[in-house]
Amino acid sequence: MNLKASHTKSYIKQALNNDVLRAAVDKATRTAVKKRADKVDAIPYWEELRYRAHVIKRDVIEHLDTYLQQFETQAQANGIKVHWAIDAAEARKIIHAIAVKNNVKTVVKSKSLTTEEIHLNTFLMDRDIQALETDLGEYIVQLLDHIPSHLTAPALHLSRQDIGKLFHEKLGVDYTENPNELLSIARARLRKKFLTADMGISGVNFAIAESGCLTIVENEANARLTIGLPKVHIAVMGIEKLLPSFRELAVFLKLLAPSATGQKQTVYVNIIGGPLHTLLGEGPEQVHVILLDNGRSKILADPQLRETLFCIRCGACLNACPIYQQVGGHAYGWVYMGPIGATLIPQYLGVKEGRYAPFVSSLCGACFHACPVRIDIPHHLLKLRHKVVESGHSKAIEKIGIKAWAFLARYPMLYRVATWFPGKVQKLYKKPFPVPGYTKERAVGLFDGKGFRRRYLDNEKAKGAKNSKLI
Numbered sequence: 001m002n003l004k005a006s007h008t009k010s011y012i013k014q015a016l017n018n019d020v021l022r023a024a025v026d027k028a029t030r031t032a033v034k035k036r037a038d039k040v041d042a043i044p045y046w047e048e049l050r051y052r053a054h055v056i057k058r059d060v061i062e063h064l065d066t067y068l069q070q071f072e073t074q075a076q077a078n079g080i081k082v083h084w085a086i087d088a089a090e091a092r093k094i095i096h097a098i099a100v101k102n103n104v105k106t107v108v109k110s111k112s113l114t115t116e117e118i119h120l121n122t123f124l125m126d127r128d129i130q131a132l133e134t135d136l137g138e139y140i141v142q143l144l145d146h147i148p149s150h151l152t153a154p155a156l157h158l159s160r161q162d163i164g165k166l167f168h169e170k171l172g173v174d175y176t177e178n179p180n181e182l183l184s185i186a187r188a189r190l191r192k193k194f195l196t197a198d199m200g201i202s203g204v205n206f207a208i209a210e211s212g213c214l215t216i217v218e219n220e221a222n223a224r225l226t227i228g229l230p231k232v233h234i235a236v237m238g239i240e241k242l243l244p245s246f247r248e249l250a251v252f253l254k255l256l257a258p259s260a261t262g263q264k265q266t267v268y269v270n271i272i273g274g275p276l277h278t279l280l281g282e283g284p285e286q287v288h289v290i291l292l293d294n295g296r297s298k299i300l301a302d303p304q305l306r307e308t309l310f311c312i313r314c315g316a317c318l319n320a321c322p323i324y325q326q327v328g329g330h331a332y333g334w335v336y337m338g339p340i341g342a343t344l345i346p347q348y349l350g351v352k353e354g355r356y357a358p359f360v361s362s363l364c365g366a367c368f369h370a371c372p373v374r375i376d377i378p379h380h381l382l383k384l385r386h387k388v389v390e391s392g393h394s395k396a397i398e399k400i401g402i403k404a405w406a407f408l409a410r411y412p413m414l415y416r417v418a419t420w421f422p423g424k425v426q427k428l429y430k431k432p433f434p435v436p437g438y439t440k441e442r443a444v445g446l447f448d449g450k451g452f453r454r455r456y457l458d459n460e461k462a463k464g465a466k467n468s469k470l471i
């Protein structure tokens, strides 16, 4: 499935006409919001944790060069091979070279948005390397040839019935919509693959600069099997995923699970210190980490927008967003979706391709309140809207409207006539003027013909009269 951020408007229309999708997304996000609230309410120092996380991430992003160098040195000392990739093409090339060198034919993957970002699966398949997703949600969307529709719950847009039908059609099993039976079917198929795979590919949640370790959190143990069983493990991470030390990791682990899945803690926290442990005799023979830039340095250059790099991909802002709740993740047209996706899309893909994304928001602020790292998403969306307008990619009707208003505002008499006139016409028309895409779903009142200026003067007059009575 190939999506394009520039087609966002048509995806939104499709999503709004899809009742099954809307019901599934609505149910899933409502449950997630409630579960998160229950866990967060039980942590009295939640707000302090959010502040702390924000400060830690600010320090990391502002000193990213130092932390990256420290991480590289420590990781190499641990026996991890560190690779730098400037963009998606270079990351794919590195992965392919490692695969060829090790005669890799089959790959198991654990959930990784970074590998979605570089379109790794298609690339590997085109080179006769079978890449199998092993996270249950990812496995389902891979069977469907979809991309994830949520940062932490890739198949959130599907109902149990959808998944039952999919397994019946693609895996040839009897139809069932029982979640436990569906889980068992997937597990039975995936287990065999772990044992025979030549290589495991994962993402990284947090990389620890002080110790050169990688941290991957999960609930299904598929990441543990992906990184532990095959002889080669490649971890692909964005360069922003660093933390100074394990002390800071404790803060993020406390924040991540309640925000992401409404759990106290994720079931597994995997910490990778290097390849095959000589004493324990377990683990892969090779561990590679790819530090991916792919546009992150450009984001880093903007002193305000760099805050969007603080994101730990928990998905809480998606669940809280009234727009996401209606349209789901595919409507955004890229691998990152929801409020944070709306900020990342124009930054990664360019203002022209991502021109609609910053407008897919009501700016209500729910995303900011849900964000465990206190990223001021509404503020960044506004800044990106400015960028879209400045680059000349706003809608023609908006440009004309603003120009007309700017002209009228310079001539008070003309302005008064222009604001008085619609009220008079509407009195004859007797119903609100239709505004395409707005009045279709909303009740709008009639103009009273007074306009803002007249109302303001009337209010002032009324206030004056009231005050003089008091005196």
Ligand code: SF4
Pocket (backbone or CB within 6 Å): 151, 259, 310, 311, 312, 313, 314, 315, 316, 317, 318, 340, 367, 370, 371, 372, 373, 374, 375
């Ligand atoms: S912006 Fe905040 S709430 Fe949204 S995914 Fe990132 S960390 Fe989570």
